Amino acid sequence: MSSPRQDDIDAIAKAELDQMAAGNVLWRKRVLEGPSDSWVTVDGKKVLMLCSNNYLNLANNPELKLEAIKALAEYGVGSGAVRVISGTMKIHVQLEEELARFKEAQATITFQSGFATNLGVIPTLIGEGDVAVSDELNHGSIIDGIRMSKAERRVYGHCDMESLKEALEGASSFRRVLIITDAVFSMDGDIAPIPEIVKLAEAYASITYVDDAHGEGVLGDLGRGVVNHFRLQGRVDVEMGTFSKAFGCVGGYVAGSKVLCDYLFNKVRPFLLSGSHPPAVAAANLAAVRYVQEHPELFVTLWRNTAYFKEGLGKLGFDTGRSQTPITPVIVGDSGKAQALAQGLFEEGAFVTPIVYPMVTKDRARVRTIVTAGHTQADLDFALSKFERVGRKLGIV
Numbered sequence: 001m002s003s004p005r006q007d008d009i010d011a012i013a014k015a016e017l018d019q020m021a022a023g024n025v026l027w028r029k030r031v032l033e034g035p036s037d038s039w040v041t042v043d044g045k046k047v048l049m050l051c052s053n054n055y056l057n058l059a060n061n062p063e064l065k066l067e068a069i070k071a072l073a074e075y076g077v078g079s080g081a082v083r084v085i086s087g088t089m090k091i092h093v094q095l096e097e098e099l100a101r102f103k104e105a106q107a108t109i110t111f112q113s114g115f116a117t118n119l120g121v122i123p124t125l126i127g128e129g130d131v132a133v134s135d136e137l138n139h140g141s142i143i144d145g146i147r148m149s150k151a152e153r154r155v156y157g158h159c160d161m162e163s164l165k166e167a168l169e170g171a172s173s174f175r176r177v178l179i180i181t182d183a184v185f186s187m188d189g190d191i192a193p194i195p196e197i198v199k200l201a202e203a204y205a206s207i208t209y210v211d212d213a214h215g216e217g218v219l220g221d222l223g224r225g226v227v228n229h230f231r232l233q234g235r236v237d238v239e240m241g242t243f244s245k246a247f248g249c250v251g252g253y254v255a256g257s258k259v260l261c262d263y264l265f266n267k268v269r270p271f272l273l274s275g276s277h278p279p280a281v282a283a284a285n286l287a288a289v290r291y292v293q294e295h296p297e298l299f300v301t302l303w304r305n306t307a308y309f310k311e312g313l314g315k316l317g318f319d320t321g322r323s324q325t326p327i328t329p330v331i332v333g334d335s336g337k338a339q340a341l342a343q344g345l346f347e348e349g350a351f352v353t354p355i356v357y358p359m360v361t362k363d364r365a366r367v368r369t370i371v372t373a374g375h376t377q378a379d380l381d382f383a384l385s386k387f388e389r390v391g392r393k394l395g396i397v
């Protein structure tokens with residue numbers, strides 16, 4: 001017999017789940033039975049992976065795995081503590097130093113995840129009496145980070161510089177103004193106009209914070225990210241990124257001035273109060289940062305694959321929106337249709353995820369695809385032929 005309270009919670013949860021199911025917005029649990037790679041086994045079926053963030057195909061890279069194993073043997077499975085007590089190991093420091101060189105920054109500091117970075121760093125930089133000026137399509141971790149602070153939030157139109165300017169003009173009474181944006185928008189794959197944002201920030205004496213989760217390893221020389229891409233080194237105050245996408249592992253970070261990183265080391269709550277990365281994770285991240293600098297051909301392949309796949313989808317008549325990066329949405333409108341397209345493709349051997357409300361508006365449901373440096377031309381031709389077949393069957397093209 002369960003307690004009445006348990007029954008209540010289950011009843012509430014069930015009602016909400018039923019409502020989500022009716023709206024076609026439930027997640028379906030797909031289980032990978034091996035590593036994340038170009039071809040994967042999912043729920044017993046071999047399928048082409050088109051929905052990972054594994055841009056450079058590093059998640060199952062043998063050299064990175066070897067470095068992780070070596071660190072595991074040398075340092076053990078856990079770090080033993082939070083970073084500020086006794087959980088800072090040499091491997092954590094080596095990663096931060098190598099990353100600073102890679103990012104052309106004075107210093108870096110790593111966190112458990114990108115989400116934890118935004119959740120912890122934003123409330124450290126702004127509080128009561130301050131304002132966050134935020135793009136309307138920013139990632140949920142930015143929105144939650146702003147909520148965690150006691151600052152006010154002003155939302156500007158997506159990449160709309162007139163709207164940003166208006167927001168900044170209305171913000172003069174605040175103590176501190178933080179302009180915050182995704183570098184590459186995760187649902188549409190478009191790039192924020194960082195040069196214009198930096199100019200406005202300089203004109204209005206504001207701080208700039210760029211979340212480069214999808215630009216890292218993808219944009220700039222050797223994947224140094226959006227700031228290098230636009231040649232804005234030293235002009236963006238806080239560069240935030242993640243190891244969970246192109247770098248193939250897990251972890252978040254900030255690159256910036258030495259004093260900023262010292263400050264975050266002493267103040268960010270998820271950093272102070274939550275265990276640090278296992279040594280194998282730090283070692284894999286370090287190996288990834290080194291690996292990308294030694295393998296420029298990864299970027300050539302990633303961008304060649306991106307151009308080929310986008311052009312192929314366009315020729316077939318699919319709407320790929322405003323993407324400028326390897327994130328290529330295939331926009332179908334209604335959430336039921338997005339689910340049907342994803343399901344049809346899965347049955348044909350191509351793995352994509354439906355993206356539906358509330359991640360995108362109700363009329364802009366889509367499947368999102370990301371090709372990687374690991375895909376071959378034959379893989380992409382396979383994917384395009386399946387999109388053509390299922391798209392025709394569902395009357396999308």
Ligand SMILES: *Cc1c(COP(=O)(O)O)cnc(C)c1O
Binds near residue numbers: 115118139182214244
């Ligand atoms: C994925 C993502 C994050 C979160 O990064 P994790 O390291 O996976 O927690 C933050 N911001 C943006 C824009 C992202 O796309």
